Amino acid sequence: MTQTRQDTGATSRRHRTASADPPPGAAPRMPEAGPARSAADGVALDDVSAGYDGAPVLQGVSARIPRGAVTAVVGPNGAGKSTMVGVIAGVVPATSGTVTLPPACRPALVVQHSGVPEQLPITVRDVARMGRWAHRGPWRRLRRDDHRLVDDALGHLGIADLARRRLSTLSGGQRQRALVAQGLVQHSAVLLLDEPTAGLDVAAQDAIATALRRAADDGAAAVHVTHDLADADRADHCVLLTGGRVVTEGRPAAVLTHETVDHAWGLDRYHGR
Numbered sequence: 001m002t003q004t005r006q007d008t009g010a011t012s013r014r015h016r017t018a019s020a021d022p023p024p025g026a027a028p029r030m031p032e033a034g035p036a037r038s039a040a041d042g043v044a045l046d047d048v049s050a051g052y053d054g055a056p057v058l059q060g061v062s063a064r065i066p067r068g069a070v071t072a073v074v075g076p077n078g079a080g081k082s083t084m085v086g087v088i089a090g091v092v093p094a095t096s097g098t099v100t101l102p103p104a105c106r107p108a109l110v111v112q113h114s115g116v117p118e119q120l121p122i123t124v125r126d127v128a129r130m131g132r133w134a135h136r137g138p139w140r141r142l143r144r145d146d147h148r149l150v151d152d153a154l155g156h157l158g159i160a161d162l163a164r165r166r167l168s169t170l171s172g173g174q175r176q177r178a179l180v181a182q183g184l185v186q187h188s189a190v191l192l193l194d195e196p197t198a199g200l201d202v203a204a205q206d207a208i209a210t211a212l213r214r215a216a217d218d219g220a221a222a223v224h225v226t227h228d229l230a231d232a233d234r235a236d237h238c239v240l241l242t243g244g245r246v247v248t249e250g251r252p253a254a255v256l257t258h259e260t261v262d263h264a265w266g267l268d269r270y271h272g273r
Contacts, residue, residue, distance in 0.1 A: 042066040042221040048097030050087050057083045059244040067221045070212055072232035075241035076265050081225040085192045107190040110183035125163040127178045131185035153181040158207050173204030180208050191215045193224040
């Protein structure tokens with residue numbers, strides 16, 4: 001049975017020791033992670049497992065996601081990336097393990113634009129306003145500061161001029177930016193974006209990347225799921241998954257080595273390792 005708890009300030013540390021080189025045919029020895037963090041610095045996952053309809057996806061995942069930084073959750077298709085952020089958001093139930101969130105935190109999850117029905121008769125501004133429901137409640141009248149947050153988010157994402165447009169009339173990149181605006185206005189300590197730039201044009205990718213960076217600079221644990229190594233390399237922190245397990249985590253330069261990437265994507269078998 002899983003637990004989701006708020007951080008109490010206690011710090012749990014994991015210790016790794018160096019070992020000899022692995023024998024031929026074994027998985028490569030991964031680089032050591034940096035110092036363990038408490039959940040006061042972000043999100044802590046400890047031995048978390050989860051799946052769908054009895055089929056396991058995540059298996060004993062432990063990771064730390066720092067606040068004030070952009071974290072990329074990277075790995076091949078089927079690695080469990082979206083499941084991991086779903087567990088953090090609380091929309092995917094874990095079967096075991098513990099997820100620890102910052103104090104009084106309700107994570108903001110931004111889904112892919114392809115998962116939102118185009119027929120919804122709502123405008124871009126309506127989509128962004130819904131992000132304030134976490135604070136005001138559904139269909140409650142918004143205050144002046146709520147409207148200011150909505151205007152700021154739309155402006156930062158370059159879609160202020162689309163505020164009155166129906167969601168159904170927008171391109172995929174414009175819809176995705178509207179959804180990111182909804183996530184930003186929640187002002188959560190944990191912002192989760194599930195493959196936010198997949199299939200988008202360069203302008204949309206840049207706008208979303210800038211918004212993610214701004215959220216991190218404001219102190220949030222800003223997380224995005226990606227299978228793009230170049231995208232992951234621009235993050236501050238990286239969690240590399242494969243087969244529902246964490247390969248390693250830390251600074252992208254230490255995590256995304258030829259050895260670890262080949263292992264995660266199953267390419268090491270072709271290189272005789």
